[in-house]
Amino acid sequence: MKEITCIEDLRQVHKRRVPKMFFDYVDHGSYAEETLRANVEDLKRIKFRQRILVDISKRDLSTTILGDTYAMPLILAPVGSTGMQHADGEIHACRAAQAAGIPYTLSTMSICSIEDVAANVDKPFWFQLYVMRDRGFVKALIERAIAAKCSALVLTVDLQVIGQRHQDIKNGMTVPPQLFKLKNVLDIATKPGWVKGILGTPRRNFGNIAGHLPGSKDLESVSAWVASQFDASLNWRDIDWIRSIWPGKLIIKGILDVEDAREAVKIGAEALVVSNHGGRQLDGAPSSIQVLPEIVHTVGSHIEVMFDGGIRSGQDVMRALALGARSCMIGRAYIYGLGAYGGPGVAKAIDIIGKELSTTMGLCGVNSIHEIDEKVLAE
Numbered sequence: 001m002k003e004i005t006c007i008e009d010l011r012q013v014h015k016r017r018v019p020k021m022f023f024d025y026v027d028h029g030s031y032a033e034e035t036l037r038a039n040v041e042d043l044k045r046i047k048f049r050q051r052i053l054v055d056i057s058k059r060d061l062s063t064t065i066l067g068d069t070y071a072m073p074l075i076l077a078p079v080g081s082t083g084m085q086h087a088d089g090e091i092h093a094c095r096a097a098q099a100a101g102i103p104y105t106l107s108t109m110s111i112c113s114i115e116d117v118a119a120n121v122d123k124p125f126w127f128q129l130y131v132m133r134d135r136g137f138v139k140a141l142i143e144r145a146i147a148a149k150c151s152a153l154v155l156t157v158d159l160q161v162i163g164q165r166h167q168d169i170k171n172g173m174t175v176p177p178q179l180f181k182l183k184n185v186l187d188i189a190t191k192p193g194w195v196k197g198i199l200g201t202p203r204r205n206f207g208n209i210a211g212h213l214p215g216s217k218d219l220e221s222v223s224a225w226v227a228s229q230f231d232a233s234l235n236w237r238d239i240d241w242i243r244s245i246w247p248g249k250l251i252i253k254g255i256l257d258v259e260d261a262r263e264a265v266k267i268g269a270e271a272l273v274v275s276n277h278g279g280r281q282l283d284g285a286p287s288s289i290q291v292l293p294e295i296v297h298t299v300g301s302h303i304e305v306m307f308d309g310g311i312r313s314g315q316d317v318m319r320a321l322a323l324g325a326r327s328c329m330i331g332r333a334y335i336y337g338l339g340a341y342g343g344p345g346v347a348k349a350i351d352i353i354g355k356e357l358s359t360t361m362g363l364c365g366v367n368s369i370h371e372i373d374e375k376v377l378a379e
């Protein structure tokens with residue numbers, strides 16, 4: 001891994017090592033991918049203000065997230081089907097996050113179940129919830145997260161209907177995926193390391209949602225499956241119901257509008273994530289960084305504001321913190337590491353971003369996370 005120096009290097013190795021259908025599922029976004037591109041490009045346009053001759057010898061990246069101390073303001077975002085990028089991917093990612101001292105969020109749509117992950121890691125992790133039509137099942141999922149001692153519930157609210165990802169349709173990325181389609185068989189045959197890993201683990205299907213998958217002979221497009229299973233009637237009134245089951249910290253993920261941010265404060269969520277789902281949902285929505293300042297300005301003193309979308313470097317984390325985010329989630333950046341090298345690849349992604357953040361802080365004359373604000377940005 002010596003020649004890996006940035007997240008793009010991990011992406012290139014991921015692309016070589018993982019079947020195209022799974023790499024594309026990660027790398028692409030919805031429709032024309034305008035929001036996906038805007039997330040990355042709008043971050044890059046933000047320029048820093050260099051400061052010199054400040055004592056920056058004692059830089060400290062540690063911070064608190066929802067009252068707990070972590071090594072840096074970084075969180076591994078929930079990513080569905082992580083275990084298809086690398087065998088037992090969720091367990092490896094969670095272990096890497098915990099070793100680095102940052103939170104890991106397990107998706108409802110994970111391959112390893114809540115119990116699989118809990119049995120194989122040392123500390124509590126966060127659980128991300130999708131609300132399905134079967135409310136008895138949703139209640140049971142929350143109870144499983146409580147039994148596994150998950151320390152926060154991340155309620156994702158921007159995917160009750162799914163944005164179309166053209167590439168997934170072309171690749172046969174259905175539920176379950178069409179691994180035996182000729183072009184996939186030919187491609188998978190060139191990825192022996194991936195095949196060996198996946199065949200070597202019993203965990204190859206969605207561990208949390210058994211009983212809600214199509215029968216073994218049926219194939220459903222992802223959009224048809226989501227339409228049949230996810231509850232499109234979900235609304236603010238349902239949050240009380242979730243609160244009545246979940247006693248812990250609640251994070252609402254998928255907020256882009258100031259009015260919605262105000263609602264999240266009103267219902268008493270502990271945090272919200274400014275997110276457009278990594279450009280995978282409403283194509284044509286603004287980039288996350290474009291809306292961050294107005295949301296922070298409106299609600300930032302009443303609720304903890306987290307951020308995601310387009311982060312590919314420590315410089316990007318610094319940009320989001322400068323515009324008022326308290327912490328940042330990364331999705332693709334760590335999945336590229338996982339697909340490339342498994343757990344050590346996730347550790348590498350976190351390390352790259354942490355070091356870039358530390359250097360950027362230094363060059364802006366800043367020693368601690370709480371000092372980062374608009375003053376580190378060029379006019």
Ligand SMILES: Cc1cc2nc3c(=O)[nH]c(=O)nc-3n(C[C@H](O)[C@H](O)[C@H](O)COP(=O)(O)O)c2cc1C
Binds near residue numbers: 276308
């Ligand atoms: C392959 C993939 C799967 C995802 N699955 C989920 C999911 O199951 N639940 C969820 O809340 N968000 C999911 N997301 C969105 C991420 O949590 C996060 O919002 C997004 O990746 C941030 O953008 P970034 O990838 O540019 O960092 C997924 C993202 C990707 C790339």
Ligand SMILES: CCCCCCC(=O)C(=O)O
Binds near residue numbers: 080159226280
């Ligand atoms: C196979 C079903 C995918 C459900 C949504 C997972 C997700 O949030 C994403 O792909 O984005």
